[in-house]
Amino acid sequence: MTLQVNNLSKQIDKRQIISDITFNWAPGEIIGLVGRNGVGKTTLFRTMVNHYVADAGQVLVDDQPIQRTPTRQRDIFFLDTQYNFLSNYSLKELPDFYSVVYPNFDRQRYNELLRHFELNAGDQYRRLSKGMRAMVNIILALTSNATYLILDEPFDGLDVIVRENIATMVIDEVADQRKGFLISSHDLNELDGLSDRVLLLKDSQLAHDYNLEDIRATAKKIQLVLPDKTIPAVLKEHSHLIRVSGRVLVVVITNYTADIDQQLRALHPVLLEELPLTLEDLFRANLAHDTGYQLLK
Numbered sequence: 001m002t003l004q005v006n007n008l009s010k011q012i013d014k015r016q017i018i019s020d021i022t023f024n025w026a027p028g029e030i031i032g033l034v035g036r037n038g039v040g041k042t043t044l045f046r047t048m049v050n051h052y053v054a055d056a057g058q059v060l061v062d063d064q065p066i067q068r069t070p071t072r073q074r075d076i077f078f079l080d081t082q083y084n085f086l087s088n089y090s091l092k093e094l095p096d097f098y099s100v101v102y103p104n105f106d107r108q109r110y111n112e113l114l115r116h117f118e119l120n121a122g123d124q125y126r127r128l129s130k131g132m133r134a135m136v137n138i139i140l141a142l143t144s145n146a147t148y149l150i151l152d153e154p155f156d157g158l159d160v161i162v163r164e165n166i167a168t169m170v171i172d173e174v175a176d177q178r179k180g181f182l183i184s185s186h187d188l189n190e191l192d193g194l195s196d197r198v199l200l201l202k203d204s205q206l207a208h209d210y211n212l213e214d215i216r217a218t219a220k221k222i223q224l225v226l227p228d229k230t231i232p233a234v235l236k237e238h239s240h241l242i243r244v245s246g247r248v249l250v251v252v253i254t255n256y257t258a259d260i261d262q263q264l265r266a267l268h269p270v271l272l273e274e275l276p277l278t279l280e281d282l283f284r285a286n287l288a289h290d291t292g293y294q295l296l297k
């Protein structure tokens with residue numbers, strides 16, 4: 001089973017919001033979708049699930065276009081946090097709606113998860129705190145039993161405990177490779193340790209589709225103190241400077257080879273140690289120049 005987004009485009013008020021977006025998504029994958037505020041992430045989601053009619057392109061689930069096969073829409077879960085109808089209902093009423101759209105909605109698990117996270121089934125959705133709402137949103141996503149789960153900025157404004165709860169639920173859920181997640185964020189740190197693949201949306205287009213495992217296999221982040229103050233040629237040529245503090249340089253070398261390692265050691269560094277690579281380091285090293293990523297923050 002795969003989901004294919006093929007050449008999807010959408011204009012709003014004669015402005016091109018997304019153009020020619022193409023990617024594949026398989027169960028078992030957690031895909032991050034990053035891009036600056038207003039770049040079109042939510043519009044892409046709404047167009048994918050047919051809340052907005054696409055101007056061009058299509059979304060296929062197992063080769064069937066979802067626009068023309070409404071039953072396929074139940075394979076995709078997307079809760080539009082800006083325009084949702086949940087506000088006036090209590091948590092115990094929500095399954096009544098969701099089980100109409102998602103026939104495999106798991107009421108028992110829904111109730112168990114509410115209890116587990118100490119959410120009161122009698123509470124109205126609109127009276128919940130931001131973090132509680134985020135938990136209900138992820139619980140609905142999981143218990144819908146849709147295969148493809150879209151989460152729009154699920155970590156925005158959440159404290160570290162709620163974030164960890166949600167991240168753990170996502171990771172547990174993909175473990176058996178039966179579900180996939182597409183998670184948007186304007187902050188890369190939120191996706192760190194979660195996404196194995198990151199799509200970058202820029203200027204209405206998909207600027208990059210990165211497989212982080214491949215990048216991590218060849219990239220290294222190094223902390224160095226050199227005896228000499230001048231930056232050696234090997235670093236100028238092969239590294240991206242992440243940070244300088246006093247004599248300490250932190251660099252990312254995206255294609256770290258034995259030859260580069262030898263050249264670095266030949267400089268007799270006072271300190272040379274490897275640091276853990278974050279998603280943000282990889283983006284800064286790979287994308288800083290051509291994507292305006294610095295402006296993401």
Ligand SMILES: Nc1ncnc2c1ncn2[C@@H]1O[C@H](COP(=O)(O)OP(=O)(O)OP(=O)(O)O)[C@@H](O)[C@H]1O
Pocket residue numbers: 012013017035036037038039040041042043044186
């Ligand atoms: N229904 C609409 N009517 C008019 N303009 C819209 C509509 N929906 C989206 N837009 C415009 O499309 C652009 C993309 O908005 P969208 O919400 O998709 O971005 P986003 O990447 O999700 O942003 P954020 O990270 O801030 O949530 C914005 O300029 C927005 O004003």
